[in-house]
Amino acid sequence: MQRRRRGKLERLARILEIPEDIVLDLPRITMLGNQQLLVENHKGIIEYAPFLVRIKLNQGELVINGEELTLGNLAAEQILVEGTVAQIKYEV
Amino acid sequence: MLTRNLANYTTGVVRIKISGIFPEKFINLCLNGGIMLWGIKKVGEDIYAYVRLPDFFAIREPAFKSHNKVRIVGVRGLPFTLKRFKQRKMMLAGAVLFFILLEVLTSxxxxxxxxxxxxxxxxxxxxxxxxxxxxxxxxxxxxxxxxxxxxxxxxxxxxxxxxxxxxxxxxxxxxxxKTLPRIADKAPADIVAAKDGVITEIIAIAGQAVVKKGDTVSKGDILVRGVNSPPPQSDGQNTVQGAGELIRANGIIKARIWYDSYGESGLVREEYRRTGRKVSAVTVKVGGAEMAFKKVIVPPFARYETEVIHKKLPEWRNSDFTVESTINIYHEVATDLYEISFDEARELAKAKAFQALVSKIPETAQVLVSDFEVLKTSESGLVRVKVSTETIEDIGLTMNITQ
Known part of the structure; x- marks a missing residue:
């Protein structure tokens, strides 16, 4: 049921040329080299340590491994992870 | 970014330390409550974060809910600076006074x-x-x-x-x-000889030349008379030379001049040498009063040289008040005698004779011949040298005619 609804929404979004992340409530992840990682449309932080950041998403979570990670600019809609990013993993 | 920094500065920023079992929960609660956190850093078990001062009072609830302890570790921003100024009223008064004084003194x-x-x-x-x-x-x-x-x-x-x-x-x-035109001296004058000599060249530009080339003149003789020659007046048969009008004579008169000079030198040369023994006297002058700090009976040695050192304070604006010290150092000197050869003595005597000449011959003179001869002396141990120099120089000297 949900899958069919999702498919319809996707088609509608494509016809109306609306960005899919808005319609489908998907996170938008922007990376600047391995130094900055911006996650928009997140659902909160699960775990934070200087070597590991876990961010809750709409579906599943995003696991970021790295060194000297800090969270800069934390707001309701976005998280900016700064430091040296080594690995990003999507866990559904 | 800059505007945000500026906004944060004006509202004030608090650095907080969050300690507890699950600080992530506190962060999430803050996010949901619309409290902005940034610069989050984990050091050991504690999390440090920045929060804006207006938001700081709102973090009490998420802290309570997540069972975390929040402590302030640092503050910065305008409200805190202003608070500090309020506590130090005199500093503010000093700053205001400074600007007032600056304004007053510069006007x-x-x-x-x-x-x-x-x-x-x-x-x-x-x-x-x-x-x-x-x-x-x-x-x-x-x-x-x-x-x-x-x-x-x-x-x-x-x-x-x-x-x-x-x-x-x-x-x-x-x-x-204004540049005023130079007023030339128009008083009538003659040109007279400044030195003895034989005329080699005479050009009278104004006035009448009274000597001619080859004449021997002595010091003070009139060379060019300051009288102009009016055209001869003729009354038919006789030509009468009219009496001239007095003018300022001008001309170039060059003459051959001889100079003689003597110099002598012994066959023993004296040389002074400091023995190293010295005494110094110190005098200090303050205003008009003079004080001797250290006195020395003069002469301290049989033969001595004096070295004087003046020390003065830099002159203060429009002040005549002087503070200065004078140090007189007396060095004892010993005389060493050296025997020198005849040739050396002759050269020394010659140098002395030339030295005496230099002051007599003007710089513009043209030196023709310079001879020297060794004179025979009755004294032994003495060399006497005569230097004769011949020059050509301008000997004209303008002298006002007095009536």
């Missing part, structure tokens, strides 16, 4: 400089400026620049242009002088 003229004076007296310019309201310590707005300029011009006809500029606390009076 007076403290220095008056005069530029461009060559022949005109700078003191007179200063006096005129002072009598028209430009003197040290006068209020800047009271100085009427135009009035002072015109007064200086009126009172000093030798000034062509004057400009008064007030620059900060300094007033600069710029002066451009």
């Amino acid at each position: 007076y003229i403290w220095f008056i400089d005069i530029d461009g004076v060559k022949t005109v007296s700078g003191d007179r310019v200063k006096d005129i400026a002072a009598s028209n309201g430009l003197r040290t310590g006068v209020f800047k707005n009271d100085v009427n620049v135009k009035e002072i300029e015109s007064q200086i011009l009126l009172n000093m006809p030798e000034v062509a242009w004057v400009g008064v500029k007030v620059n900060g606390t300094r007033a600069l009076i710029e002066i451009v002088e």
Whole structure:
């Protein structure tokens, strides 16, 4: 049921040329080299340590491994992870 | 980014330390509550974060809910700076006083400089400026620049242009002088010989030459008479030479001049050498009083040289009060005698003779011949040298005719 609804929404979004992340409530992840990682449309932080950041998403979570990670600019809609990013993993 | 930093500065920023079992929960609660956190860093078990001062009072609830302890570790921003200023009222008063004093002190003229004076007296310019309201310590707005300029011009006809500029606390009076034509001396005069010699060249530009080439003249003889020759007046048969009018003679007169000079030198040369023994006397002068700190009975040695060292304080503005010290160092000297050869002695004597000549011969003279001869002396151990020099030089000397 949900899958069919999702498919319809996707088609509608494509016809109306609306960005899919808005319609489908998907996170938008922007990376600047391995130094900055911006996650928009997140659902909160699960775990934070200087070597590991876990961010809750709409579906599943995003696991970021790295060194000297800090969270800069934390707001309701976005998280900016700064430091040296080594690995990003999507866990559904 | 800059505007956000500026906004954070004006509202004030608090650095907090979150300690507890699950600080992530506190962060999430803050995110949901719309509290902005940034610069989050984990050090050991504690999390440090920045929060804006207005948000700081709202974090009590998420902290309570997540069972975390929040402590302030640092503050910065305008509200805290202002608070500090409020506690130190005297500092603020000092800053205000500083600006008031600066403003007051810069609204007076403290220095008056005069530029461009060559022949005109700078003191007179200063006096005129002072009598028209430009003197040290006068209020800047009271100085009427135009009035002072015109007064200086009126009172000093030798000034062509004057400009008064007030620059900060300094007033600069710029002066451009008139260049007046040089007034030549028109008094009637003769040209007389300045030295003995034989005339080699005589050109009378104004006046009548009384000597001719080859004549021997002695010092003070008239060479060119300051009289012009009027055209001969003829009354038919006789030609009468009219009496001349007195004028200022002018001309070029060159003559051959001989100079003799003697120099002598012994066959023993004396040389002075400091023995190293010395005594020093110190005198200190303060104002008009003089004080001897260390006295020395003069002469301290049989033969000595004196070295004088003056020490003075830098001159203070317009102050005549002097503070200076004088140190006299007396060095004992010993005389060493050296025997020298005849040739050396002759050279020394020659050098002495030339030395004596140099002061007599003017720089513009053209030296023709310079000879020397060794004179025979009855004294032994003495070499005497005679130097003869022949030059050609201008010997004309203008001398006013007195009536």
